[in-house]
Amino acid sequence: MASRTRSESTPGDDGTSAVGDPLRPSDHVDGTPDDDAPDDGAVTQPRLNLVGYLRFFWRQLTSMRTALVLLLLLALGAVPGSLVPQRSSDPNGVVAYQTNNPDTFKILDSLGLFSTFTSPWFSAIYLLLFVSLVGCIIPRLKHHLDALRAKPPKTPARLERLVGFTSVTTTTDATTAIAEARSLLKRQGYRVADYDGSVSAERGYLRETGNLIFHIALVGILLTVGVFGSFGYTGQRILVQGEAFTNVISDYDSYEPGRFATENSLQPFQLRLDTFEPKYAAQSNGTWAAEDFAANLSTRVPGGAWTKQTLKVNAPVDIGGTNVYLLGNGFAPVVTVKDPKGAVVYSGPVAFLSQDNNLTSTGVIKVPDGLAKQVAFQGFFCPTPVDTPAGCRSLSPYLSTDAKALPVLQLSVFTGDLGLDEGAAVNQYSLNEDKLTKIAGFRTAVPGLDLHVGESADLPNGLGSIEFTGIKRFVSVDIHHDPTPGYALLFALLILGGLLLSLFVPRRRVWIKAVPGAGKKRTRIEYAGLARGEDPTLARAVADLAHRHQQHLDEVAEPTNHQDGEHRMTS
Amino acid sequence: MTPATLAAYSVVAVYSAMAVYVLAFIAFALDLAKRSAIAQSASAGAQAPASLSRASSGSAGAAKATGAAKSSTAVLETTAPPAVPTSSVAGRASRFQRTAYALVIVGWVVHVAALVLRGLAEGRVPWSDLYGFVVTGTGIMVGVFVFIQLWRDLKFLGAYIMAVVVLLLGLASVNFYVPVEPLNPALQSAWLVIHVFVATLGTGFFAVGGGLSIAQLLQTRREAGGLTRVPFLATFPASEVLENIAYRVIVVGFAFWTFTLMAGAIWAERAWGRYWGWDTKEVWTFIIWVVFAGYIHARATRGWRGSRSAWLAIIGFVAVMFNFTIVNLFFKGLHAYTGL
Numbered sequence: 001m002a003s004r005t006r007s008e009s010t011p012g013d014d015g016t017s018a019v020g021d022p023l024r025p026s027d028h029v030d031g032t033p034d035d036d037a038p039d040d041g042a043v044t045q046p047r048l049n050l051v052g053y054l055r056f057f058w059r060q061l062t063s064m065r066t067a068l069v070l071l072l073l074l075a076l077g078a079v080p081g082s083l084v085p086q087r088s089s090d091p092n093g094v095v096a097y098q099t100n101n102p103d104t105f106k107i108l109d110s111l112g113l114f115s116t117f118t119s120p121w122f123s124a125i126y127l128l129l130f131v132s133l134v135g136c137i138i139p140r141l142k143h144h145l146d147a148l149r150a151k152p153p154k155t156p157a158r159l160e161r162l163v164g165f166t167s168v169t170t171t172t173d174a175t176t177a178i179a180e181a182r183s184l185l186k187r188q189g190y191r192v193a194d195y196d197g198s199v200s201a202e203r204g205y206l207r208e209t210g211n212l213i214f215h216i217a218l219v220g221i222l223l224t225v226g227v228f229g230s231f232g233y234t235g236q237r238i239l240v241q242g243e244a245f246t247n248v249i250s251d252y253d254s255y256e257p258g259r260f261a262t263e264n265s266l267q268p269f270q271l272r273l274d275t276f277e278p279k280y281a282a283q284s285n286g287t288w289a290a291e292d293f294a295a296n297l298s299t300r301v302p303g304g305a306w307t308k309q310t311l312k313v314n315a316p317v318d319i320g321g322t323n324v325y326l327l328g329n330g331f332a333p334v335v336t337v338k339d340p341k342g343a344v345v346y347s348g349p350v351a352f353l354s355q356d357n358n359l360t361s362t363g364v365i366k367v368p369d370g371l372a373k374q375v376a377f378q379g380f381f382c383p384t385p386v387d388t389p390a391g392c393r394s395l396s397p398y399l400s401t402d403a404k405a406l407p408v409l410q411l412s413v414f415t416g417d418l419g420l421d422e423g424a425a426v427n428q429y430s431l432n433e434d435k436l437t438k439i440a441g442f443r444t445a446v447p448g449l450d451l452h453v454g455e456s457a458d459l460p461n462g463l464g465s466i467e468f469t470g471i472k473r474f475v476s477v478d479i480h481h482d483p484t485p486g487y488a489l490l491f492a493l494l495i496l497g498g499l500l501l502s503l504f505v506p507r508r509r510v511w512i513k514a515v516p517g518a519g520k521k522r523t524r525i526e527y528a529g530l531a532r533g534e535d536p537t538l539a540r541a542v543a544d545l546a547h548r549h550q551q552h553l554d555e556v557a558e559p560t561n562h563q564d565g566e567h568r569m570t571s
Numbered sequence: 572m573t574p575a576t577l578a579a580y581s582v583v584a585v586y587s588a589m590a591v592y593v594l595a596f597i598a599f600a601l602d603l604a605k606r607s608a609i610a611q612s613a614s615a616g617a618q619a620p621a622s623l624s625r626a627s628s629g630s631a632g633a634a635k636a637t638g639a640a641k642s643s644t645a646v647l648e649t650t651a652p653p654a655v656p657t658s659s660v661a662g663r664a665s666r667f668q669r670t671a672y673a674l675v676i677v678g679w680v681v682h683v684a685a686l687v688l689r690g691l692a693e694g695r696v697p698w699s700d701l702y703g704f705v706v707t708g709t710g711i712m713v714g715v716f717v718f719i720q721l722w723r724d725l726k727f728l729g730a731y732i733m734a735v736v737v738l739l740l741g742l743a744s745v746n747f748y749v750p751v752e753p754l755n756p757a758l759q760s761a762w763l764v765i766h767v768f769v770a771t772l773g774t775g776f777f778a779v780g781g782g783l784s785i786a787q788l789l790q791t792r793r794e795a796g797g798l799t800r801v802p803f804l805a806t807f808p809a810s811e812v813l814e815n816i817a818y819r820v821i822v823v824g825f826a827f828w829t830f831t832l833m834a835g836a837i838w839a840e841r842a843w844g845r846y847w848g849w850d851t852k853e854v855w856t857f858i859i860w861v862v863f864a865g866y867i868h869a870r871a872t873r874g875w876r877g878s879r880s881a882w883l884a885i886i887g888f889v890a891v892m893f894n895f896t897i898v899n900l901f902f903k904g905l906h907a908y909t910g911l
Contacts, residue, residue: 313757
């Protein structure tokens with residue numbers, strides 16, 4: 001029943017190896033207490049040399065208590081990773097945090113809290129934990145491999161101190177009783193060994209096997225992610241309808257290689273967005289909820305023809321081991337900018353990023369060359385516009401066909417230095433207004449530009465003109481090559497399987513001993529068990545075993561020959 | 572019936588279930604009061620007041636002896652089974668408790684009906700927004716509580732479970748309610764059914780385990796001579812028995828939680844292009860997993876059994892609740908499916 005009673009009921013002085021697990025850390029409840037490693041440290045210790053210190057340190061590191069403290073530290077250390085935006089999962093959040101709280105940002109950043117999970121202190125915790133784990137599993141693995149080949153240990157001299165001790169006196173002779181016991185235990189999945197006048201049996205080796213598989217697979221996952229994960233890469237790209245993307249580094253909007261990824265890691269293929277079909281449902285509160293997004297792509301590998309494929313949110317497209325995921329979507333107004341003489345200086349679709357469910361979108365058009373000054377446009381695109389003082393807002397994510405509210409592009413105009421000449425990376429979806437002058441739009445003397453498809457407008461100061469020629473769709477895709485998921489899944493399944501075995505298979509030893517009585521053919525049969533690890537049902541299992549054994553003995557004996565005599569039971 | 576009508580009936584059913592649960596809570600509370608009275612009269616009648624702790628160790632011994640006796644009577648045909656030392660304190664289920672448990676079952680049937688109606692209204696599993704998730708999660712909690720009684724009588728936890736469930740349902744109905752909406756494309760996956768459902772199953776077991784651990788901590792203090800003003804504890808199992816039951820319940824929850832974490836990773840690989848990215852929800856799922864892993868290790872560490880490991884179980888359950896409410900609502904992340 002109560003597994004804590006186990007320690008009280010284990011025989012300490014009978015000279016058998018039935019108790020304690022020498023390969024467990026000394027502070028494991030099943031371990032052998034270690035005399036020279038006192039629990040509370042308050043005991044005077046012998047002077048240690050370097051090796052002694054190393055051994056002491058190693059023993060501390062591989063102790064249960066250290067593993068436990070490291071586990072709890074790991075949990076605690078992960079908390080800031082959810083409180084503070086992380087560079088890996090939310091880079092914009094980090095930038096916003098830096099802008100809003102510059103002082104706390106410095107402190108938190110010096111602690112590595114914006115990349116908690118790669119910070120030195122977090123890495124130290126899990127690396128120590130895994131070293132401790134390896135230090136624990138290697139000796140246990142060796143011990144378990146030995147145990148798998150070994151016979152169950154010798155029957156303890158005194159069974160009455162063990163769990164579920166039951167003693168029954170019968171008329172069956174000892175040899176028959178032991179033979180029956182052996183075959184019964186074997187049928188119940190026990191490994192058995194005979195020791196004169198008794199059977200020693202053990203079962204549930206899978207518990208330790210599962211436990212070891214679980215822990216080894218944890219190490220496996222860590223290595224898979226840490227080492228093999230570095231061969232992968234991930235990149236993002238905004239893909240406007242009709243545009244073809246080629247899988248080379250220079251064609252990405254952003255690209256993050258793993259540590260060991262090279263240019264050759266990129267599988268050669270091309271990708272083109274043909275059409276994009278969103279579906280929305282009108283809500284009672286006036287907004288629209290997305291029902292489905294389908295991006296119809298054409299893909300091509302070298303030497304092949306274009307093949308059509310559909311990309312959806314939960315259904316990535318796999319191109320020879322590289323996956324393409326659908327992240328976002330929106331509208332890309334197509335504009336043409338001309339100089340005063342009418343020569344085209346800029347033409348093409350520009351992705352405007354959506355700001356709400358109804359696709360009120362904002363974007364930036366940069367024209368660095370061709371006009372008298374560098375010019376930039378910043379503003380809104382609304383597929384179904386309604387006017388507000390701060391610009392248009394969209395009432396629906398669909399392009400309006402109502403002549404009173406046609407899709408509109410509203411732009412402010414800037415001139416000055418776009419910051420593109422220094423060669424530094426510049427975000428193409430935002431505008432650094434430091435070196436720019438607003439010459440038209442909100443809060444200037446000149447009104448901003450309001451354009452519908454097919455309309456054009458002159459720029460202030462005779463700079464030139466801009467025409468809104470059409471609307472295309474765009475999708476943003478995540479392109480991802482990761483060699484690890486297969487291995488990670490394999491290890492994850494091993495973890496789950498190992499865990500189930502190690503938690504739910506009881507490991508136990510039981511003994512059945514037959515003691516021939518004086519005269520009258522009376523035999524005393526004793527039953528007892530020993531739990532190895534958590535085993536709350538051991539007492540019941542021993543009682544059940546005793547019951548079945550007696551039934552078998554009754555069947556072997558004459559039907560009239562009822563068992564009788566004195567029985568003794570302790571709990 | 573239109574979806575809107577079905578959804579409206581579902582809301583009515585949720586409120587009805589809450590009302591029945593409140594009645595069940597009251598009946599469970601009366602049962603605890605009755606237990607207090609029994610415990611007090613037992614200690615006042617028989618021995619000096621200081622013997623409460625001994626009475627309980629008697630009942631713990633009784634529990635053990637009962638278990639052993641039950642299983643060994645078959646062997647011991649010819650001898651009388653040992654007298655089962657029934658402690659005067661550990662009486663049979665009171666009328667209040669039987670009423671309360673019947674109410675729980677009635678409430679649970681209504682609760683499940685609410686979920687079915689919501690599911691029909693949405694044309695899918697009813698746990699795709701925070702409201703539906705909490706209604707489902709509490710339904711599973713009550714379900715675990717109801718079915719676990721077949722294994723072991725833990726009805727003394729009734730008041731605790733009812734309090735947690737009613738508070739969560741009230742919170743969901745008042746603050747999280749959203750009308751039926753089409754399913755977010757990111758959630759259109761079979762994993763929505765598996766991943767989320769198993770997560771709620773794990774939560775149900777952690778809830779019961781948390782309650783047992785709280786009872787264990789209280790019982791430990793009473794056994795040490797404290798808490799004399801909470802006499803009903805004398806009718807609970809001994810702290811060590813509570814600890815063992817809690818462990819067995821929590822490891823089941825832990826297995827479910829491990830599966831949740833893995834199923835989530837597989838889904839994330841399909842939906843977001845990576846199986847693990849330290850999204851806030853992933854972080855908290857990981858934290859909870861590590862805390863319960865710590866709990867299991869604590870059970871095997873000298874000096875950490877008993878109260879310390881019980882505290883870990885409680886911290887783990889609090890983290891689960893935190894994850895499903897605060898993290899869902901206020902933490903920025905990819906699991907932005909509250910519908911709010």
